[in-house]
Amino acid sequence: MAPLCQIWRPDRGRCFKTYGIIFVLFTDLVLQSVTVSPSDEESYTFGCPSGGLCQRLPANCMLCNFQHNCTYAKATSFTCKPRKGVHCIGESGQQQANFSLSISCRFCWQLDPSQYRCFNSTSCMTVSCPRRRYNATCDVLDHVHCLGRRSFQKRLYCNWTGGYKWSTSLALSITLGGFGADRFYLGQWREGLGKLFSFGGLGIWTLIDVLLIGVGYVGPADGSLYI
Incomplete structure (x- = not known):
């Protein structure tokens, strides 16, 4: 009787082929999962000026220790520092790791409408009675500093125009x-x-x-x- 390892099996080649396909698919899946994406540092430093005054940095270029127990609408100073990879200088011209920023004590949704931009809906009727409102997503301008989330929701009146005079x-x-x-x-x-x-x-x-x-x-x- 021939040894078991020498017995020819017609499906042996088919099994090797199946295992090879599975290995190739697994390798392709692993390679696709390893994607090259820009780091978090590169995403915000791209819009941050280098070598400018620290107090004039955009809000997303600094980290501040904001306290919510300040008096509403009163100018309050907070301690801030530039984010990693961002370099700025003080009034003396020296590079600073920490600096003081004075802002008006108010949450972002309490700002004047000229200090943020909202998505303008073109699906609500402006001539309806009573006048309709819609939920708008608003974002604070880069140079404006405020407390809380810089993106917020507001109920605004329909005020879009189609260009008719x-x-x-x-x-x-x-x-x-x-x-x-x-x-x-x-x-x-x-x-x-x-x-x-x-x-x-x-x-x-x-x-x-x-x-x-x-x-x-x-x-x-x-x-x-x-x-």
Whole structure:
């Protein structure tokens, strides 16, 4: 009887092939998991000036020991230091590892609207009654310092515009309103066709539209504001 190791098995080559495919797939998976990505230091130092005054560094270029027990809206000094990889100097021209920063004591969501930027929604109706609000994500400007999270949520009124001019719509309503030009301009096609085939409602509809557009009651069909 032949030894067991010498017995020829038809599926032996197939097994080696299967193990080889599994090994190749495993190696490819390991190589894909090792990705080269920029370090955290490179991500913020890219926008940080080097050699400038420490007090003028952007907020994401420094680390500050902010305390929340200060008096609201009162100027308060906090101890800060530049982040790793960021170099700055003081008033004397010497490089500083720690410096004092004076800011107004208020949380980021309490800042003046000119000190942060919010996402402007173009899906809510500005001409609805009561006036609608939407949830906006706001980010503080880089040079503004405040307490708390620099990205926050706010409930803002719908105030976007689609580029329609009030003066143009009023001029069209006065001159060509009988042909529905004002309604066509505002994107209200059905009303425009109605005015066109009724000759402006025999002039009555035209006069009414002049008044409604004049006071701003009739606006763009997309719900945006006039510019």
